Amino acid sequence: MTIRVVTDSTCDIPDGLQAEYGITVIPAYVNIGNKSYLDGVELSRAALYEGLPHFEDHPSTAAPAPGAFTEAYNHLAGEGTTEILSIHVASRLSGMLNAARVGAEEARNVEVTLFDSEQLTMGLGLMAIAAAKAANDGHSMQDIVAMLDSRSKRTYVFGLLDTLEYLRRSGRVNWAVFGIGTLLRIKPLLKVHRGDIEMLDKVRTSKKALNRFVELVSELAPFEDVALLHTHSLDRLDSFRERVQFLIPEGQSAPAVELTPALGVHIGPGGVGIAFTTAE
Numbered sequence: 001m002t003i004r005v006v007t008d009s010t011c012d013i014p015d016g017l018q019a020e021y022g023i024t025v026i027p028a029y030v031n032i033g034n035k036s037y038l039d040g041v042e043l044s045r046a047a048l049y050e051g052l053p054h055f056e057d058h059p060s061t062a063a064p065a066p067g068a069f070t071e072a073y074n075h076l077a078g079e080g081t082t083e084i085l086s087i088h089v090a091s092r093l094s095g096m097l098n099a100a101r102v103g104a105e106e107a108r109n110v111e112v113t114l115f116d117s118e119q120l121t122m123g124l125g126l127m128a129i130a131a132a133k134a135a136n137d138g139h140s141m142q143d144i145v146a147m148l149d150s151r152s153k154r155t156y157v158f159g160l161l162d163t164l165e166y167l168r169r170s171g172r173v174n175w176a177v178f179g180i181g182t183l184l185r186i187k188p189l190l191k192v193h194r195g196d197i198e199m200l201d202k203v204r205t206s207k208k209a210l211n212r213f214v215e216l217v218s219e220l221a222p223f224e225d226v227a228l229l230h231t232h233s234l235d236r237l238d239s240f241r242e243r244v245q246f247l248i249p250e251g252q253s254a255p256a257v258e259l260t261p262a263l264g265v266h267i268g269p270g271g272v273g274i275a276f277t278t279a280e
Contacts, residue, residue, distance in 0.1 A: 001082045001083065002080055002081045002082050002083070003081070003082070003083045003084070003085060003135035003139075003141060003144070004022060004023075004024065004076050004081045004083075004084055004085075004132075004135065005021070005022070005023045005024070005084075005085050005086075005087065005128055005131050005132040005135060006023075006024045006025075006026065006069070006072055006073070006076070006084055006085070006086040006087070006100075007023060007024070007025055007026070007086070007087050007088060007124065007125075007128040008025065008026045008027070008028060008063075008064075008088050008089055008096050008100075008124075009025055009026065009027040009028050009039040009040050009260050009262055010028060010039075010088075010089040010094070010096070010120050010121065010124060010260060010262055010263055011025065011089075011121070011122070011124045011125040011128055012121045012122050012124075012125050012227075012229070012257045012258075012259060012260055012263075013025065013122070013125040013128060013129065013257075014255055014257060017129060017255070021129055021132035021133060021136065022132060022136070023128055023129070023132050024072055024076065026064055026068055026069060026072055026100075027039040027040055027041050027064065027262075028061055028062065028063060028064060028094075028096065028262040029061065029062040029063070029064060029262075030043050030048065030059055030060075030061055030261045030262055030265060031059060031060045031061070031062060032051075032055060032057075032059045033055075033056070033057060036062075037261075039061075039260055039261050039262040040260050040261060040262075043261050044261075045232070045258050045259075045260065045261060045264065046232075047261075048261035048264050048265065049231065049232035049264055049269045050232075052166070052264070052265065052268060052269065053269075058166075058169040058170060058265070059261075059265040060170070060265070061094075061262045061265060061266075062095075063094060063095040063096040063098075063099040064096075064099060065099065066099045066100075066102035066103035066106070067103065067106075068099075068103065069086070069099060069100045069102075069103025069104065069107075070103040070104075070106040070107055072103075073086075073103065073104060073107035073110055073112055074107055074108055074109075074110070076110065077107070077108060077109045077110035081110055082110060082111070083110065083111050083112075083113065083141050084107075084110055084111070084112045084113065085113050085115060085131055085135070085141065085144060085145075086100045086104065086112055086113065086114050086115070087114075087115040087116075087117050087124070087127060087128050087131060087148070088100055088114075088115070088116065088117060088124070089117065089119070089120050089124055090116065090117060090118045090119055090120060090124075090192075090195040091116045091118075091195070092118075092195040092196070093120060093195065093197070097114060097116055100112075100114055101114055113141055113145065115131075115145065115148055116195075117148075117152060117155075118152050118155075118193075118194045118195040119152070119155055119157060119192060119195075119275075120157065120192060120263060121157055121229055121257070121259055121260075121263055121273075121275060122157070122227035122229060122255075122257055122275035123155050123156065123157040123192060123275045125227065125257075125275070126151075126155060126225045126227060126275060126276075126277055127148055127151055127152065127155060127277075130147065130148070130151060130225070130277075131144050131147070131148060134147060150280070151277055152194070153194070154224075154277050154278040154279075154280070155193075155275070155276070155277045155278075156191060156192065156193050156220065156275070156276055156277075156278070157191070157192040157193075157229070157273060157274070157275045158189070158190070158191050158192075158200075158213065158216065158217050158273055158274050159189070159190045159191075159192075159229070159267070159271055159272070159273035160187065160188075160189055160190075160209055160210065160213045160240075160271060160272050160273060161187065161188045161190065161267060161268070161270070161271045162187065162233075162268065162269070162270030162271055163187075163268060163270070164186070164188050165268060166265070166266060166267060166268030167266055167267070167268075170265060170266045186202040186203060186204055187202075187203050187204065187205070187206055187208075187209035188201075188202060189201045189202075189203065189209060189212060189213055189216065191216075200216055201216070210240070210243060214243050214244060217244065217247065217274060217276075218247065220276075220278050221247050221278075222247075222249070222278070222279045223247060223248070223249060223276040223277060223278055223279060224249065224276075224277045224278065224279045224280070225249075225252070225276060225277045226247065226248050226249065226252060226254045226274065226275070226276045227254060227255050227256070227257060227274070227275045227276070228240065228241055228244070228254055228255070228256040228257070228272075228273070228274055228275075229256075229257055229258075229259060229271075229272065229273035229274060229275060230256065230257075230258055230259070230271065230272045230273070231258065231259050231264050231267050231268060231269050231270060231271040231272075232258065232264070232269040232270070233269060233270050233271060233272060236270065236272050237256055237272055240272040241254075241256070244274060247274075247276070259271075
């Protein structure tokens with residue numbers, strides 16, 4: 001019995017790790033003007049982030065059609081896969097899981113198990129990698145899903161944004177709660193956990209924001225797995241890594257990834273973050 005993992009491009013898993021663990025990634029769509037681009041395939045991270053401040057209309061995102069999932073499932077079945085775990089971005093944040101569910105209904109000669117990660121970026125990515133490792137080690141689908149149920153409760157993404165302007169443009173902020181002037185002058189600290197996005201604090205300077213960020217993340221240590229995140233801000237990532245190095249488990253190198261365009265359109269450039277799974 002062969003189990004393979006399918007996920008979507010919001011996972012941000014580096015290409016090398018996708019290949020190493022045999023993970024299939026279905027790209028989302030990024031819509032700019034009247035054109036649609038396959039996330040990370042037809043639209044690079046550099047092109048998105050460099051163009052983001054200048055697009056006449058703010059880009060939008062969309063899940064692929066169910067047929068894209070059916071095609072991927074059938075392709076894996078043709079390679080001898082007998083079971084597929086399809087794990088995706090939080091269903092509260094995207095229609096990706098629903099598209100996968102419809103696509104699975106048309107799949108042939110393979111059983112598809114769907115899993116809502118309740119996460120995004122490498123929060124999802126860490127879970128998909130853990131699932132693929134377990135599958136490669138011969139674990140059953142039942143055991144893998146049980147493992148993911150445990151990990152989903154312990155997986156977090158924290159982000160320190162440079163501005164809320166891009167969330168405003170994408171319609172992802174309730175401006176009536178805080179007032180537009182207040183929000184645009186702060187450095188927001190965000191937490192993603194169990195499908196919810198929460199603003200933890202609103203700090204006015206980058207230095208104070210980073211100090212508060214490290215303080216909040218440290219409260220959940222120790223960690224089992226860690227990945228570092230950024231949105232077109234390698235300069236900030238280097239100093240950020242130094243500040244959180246003590247949180248990375250000994251012997252781990254913590255991959256650093258740039259958020260894919262499908263997420264970057266909402267976050268904008270200049271952000272840093274961390275995805276992690278707390279130790280049991």
